[in-house]
Amino acid sequence: xxxxxxxxxSFRTLGELEAAAERTLAPDIWGYVAGGAxxxxxxxxxxxxxxxxxxxxxxRSEVRSVDLRTTLLGEPVSAPFFVAPTAYQRSVxxxxxxxxxxxAAALGLLGVxxxxxxxxxxxxxxxxxxxxxxFQLYLQRETALSLGLVRRAERAGYSAIVVTIDAPVLGSRDxxxxxxxxxxxxxxxxxxxxxxxxxxxxxxxxxxxxxxxVASSTWATIATIRRATRLPLxxxxxxxxxxxxxxxxxxxxxxxxxxxxxxxxxxxxxxLSALPAIVHAVGSxxxxxxxxxxxxxxxxxxxxxxxxxxxxxGRPVLWALACGGRAGVRRYLGMFGTExxxxxxxxxxxxxxxxxxxxxxxxxxx
Ligand SMILES: Cc1cc2nc3c(=O)[nH]c(=O)nc-3n(C[C@H](O)[C@H](O)[C@H](O)COP(=O)(O)O)c2cc1C
Numbered sequence: 001x002x003x004x005x006x007x008x009x010s011f012r013t014l015g016e017l018e019a020a021a022e023r024t025l026a027p028d029i030w031g032y033v034a035g036g037a038x039x040x041x042x043x044x045x046x047x048x049x050x051x052x053x054x055x056x057x058x059x060r061s062e063v064r065s066v067d068l069r070t071t072l073l074g075e076p077v078s079a080p081f082f083v084a085p086t087a088y089q090r091s092v093x094x095x096x097x098x099x100x101x102x103x104a105a106a107l108g109l110l111g112v113x114x115x116x117x118x119x120x121x122x123x124x125x126x127x128x129x130x131x132x133x134x135f136q137l138y139l140q141r142e143t144a145l146s147l148g149l150v151r152r153a154e155r156a157g158y159s160a161i162v163v164t165i166d167a168p169v170l171g172s173r174d175x176x177x178x179x180x181x182x183x184x185x186x187x188x189x190x191x192x193x194x195x196x197x198x199x200x201x202x203x204x205x206x207x208x209x210x211x212x213x214v215a216s217s218t219w220a221t222i223a224t225i226r227r228a229t230r231l232p233l234x235x236x237x238x239x240x241x242x243x244x245x246x247x248x249x250x251x252x253x254x255x256x257x258x259x260x261x262x263x264x265x266x267x268x269x270x271x272l273s274a275l276p277a278i279v280h281a282v283g284s285x286x287x288x289x290x291x292x293x294x295x296x297x298x299x300x301x302x303x304x305x306x307x308x309x310x311x312x313x314g315r316p317v318l319w320a321l322a323c324g325g326r327a328g329v330r331r332y333l334g335m336f337g338t339e340x341x342x343x344x345x346x347x348x349x350x351x352x353x354x355x356x357x358x359x360x361x362x363x364x365x366x
Contacts, residue, residue, distance in 0.1 A: 011323060014295055014316070017332060021319035029091050031179020033318050036262035037171035042270065043262025046293030049270035053302045053360045058348040066341040067351040072310055073160055073232050073253055073287060075132050078108030079337050080352055081300050083329075084261075084291045084312035085136035085162065085236075087116035087197070088189075092322040097190075098127035100321055103329035105131020107337070112136050112162055112312065115149060116197055120190040125156035134160040134234065138167065139215040140196060143224065146215075149191065150229050161229060162256065163222055165247075166237030168214045169201035171264035219250040226251035234289075237264075239274045241281035244288075254287040254309075261292055261314045272303060279307030297339030304352065305359040 011017040036043030068079035083104050090096035097119040104111035105128040113124050115138040135153035140146045189195050199213040226233045234254035235247040247255050257275050259268040271292035279288050290303045291312030300311045320332035349355050
């Protein structure tokens with residue numbers, strides 16, 4: 001089984017949450033969740049990048065309440081943060097993605113659910129009820145299989161398709177290897193036996209790699225998916241202005257500036273550093289979101305000030321799921337929203353529309 005100690009761990013702070021998750025999960029699962037690619041330089045840099053900005057404090061006594069509501073591709077949400085897609089959630093808690101979806105929906109927050117979910121996309125949709133949900137698509141080797149998943153997502157009430165482009169092959173993840181994590185021991189993929197995870201990458205001196213297993217993820221394939229669905233398309237894994245322009249030309253209505261939590265290309269830039277150039281390149285042609293290293297409400301405020309419309313949260317949601325299932329996720333997301341509202345009030349901003357570039361300044365180097 002995956003859990004080592006009681007799941008009734010309570011947490012009051014982010015630090016307590018992370019420590020409790022590490023205590024709760026078996027070492028191999030912890031290695032899977034916490035680890036990144038290679039020496040984890042990008043994974044660490046994602047978090048550290050938020051320390052390069054200060055929030056300009058301009059408290060105004062007339063700001064006494066804060067409104068976090070916004071829209072994402074036209075859909076109302078209670079706050080500008082969302083649950084990022086993460087695979088195999090039953091490996092951290094038996095209630096899996098259904099617990100996460102129920103918690104996000106209860107708070108009126110967007111949840112994005114992975115192709116590689118342990119629960120089926122239909123059962124996740126049922127757990128989310130009327131809550132906003134997007135489906136994350138890993139392009140499959142056969143386009144027909146990708147299109148089949150898109151159809152199912154349409155029927156199950158997902159309101160956007162998020163195509164992840166940064167994982168044609170899996171990153172090489174040292175910590176995962178060292179911890180002994182093996183996908184074949186994790187619960188099966190809920191979306192059916194034909195759904196494939198991205199293959200392992202090439203080994204320079206041979207090995208089992210077969211280039212034909214890599215799904216075609218050209219912009220043309222993405223344009224094909226876009227033409228095949230009425231749902232808006234979001235491209236996840238953009239880190240350059242050129243990539244952003246390609247995605248918009250292929251019909252993306254939204255982009256996630258992301259390096260997959262530092263799990264793919266070690267030494268890819270931290271998402272926050274890549275954000276301003278992408279916001280500039282895209283202008284008003286698409287919504288720009290960011291994930292990677294977002295841990296707290298004040299991080300969200302910095303990313304919003306630099307032009308993100310919303311931020312996604314990956315690992316901390318898994319920590320919370322591990323520690324308390326649905327209640328744990330609800331508690332963490334609630335803490336996050338409280339801290340965002342508190343930071344805004346202290347910074348003198350009453351609503352999301354008042355958050356702009358003037359709110360932050362670069363921290364002096366040194
Ligand atoms: C355990 C784990 C599994 C993930 N699985 C997926 C996935 O199936 N699809 C995907 O697009 N991104 C996946 N991601 C990446 C997240 O969507 C997101 O980009 C990343 O976790 C954000 O960084 P953070 O963990 O620092 O918040 C995964 C991340 C983690 C930690």
